[in-house]
Amino acid sequence: MTAGGDAMANIDPDPAMAAARIAGALAGALVSLVYMMPKGVREAAARAIAGVVCGLVFGGPVGVALGQWMGVRGMLSPSESLLTGSAAASMSAWWALGALARIADRTGRGKDIPD
Secondary structure: OOOOOOOOOOOOOOHHHHHHHHHHHHHHHHHHHHHOOOOOHHHHHHHHHHHHHHHHHHHHHHHHHHHHHHOOHHHOOHHHHHHHHHHHHHHHHHHHHHHHHHHHHHHOOOOOOOO
């Protein structure tokens, strides 16, 4: 903390980092749409919202973890790491929700709920 006590005085997000986070989250959701189509509008909306939210929330930590795991952390800029992490987190959420929806369909749950 600084002498004046203003360590948290400026918490405005960097616009470039916010743009990278949003672009990655949206890209992850769109790429996932190509590979695993939802069965209905409601499933598509739920998976899209969850994918984008997960990309926005978990993009930073996922980007750092992926960079370390792949051994390229020092080669990526913070915005590249954030973009990659946001896309990966968004795609993971989309796929996880899609798999859960398929499992629920196979076990018979959700059959009486119209789309």
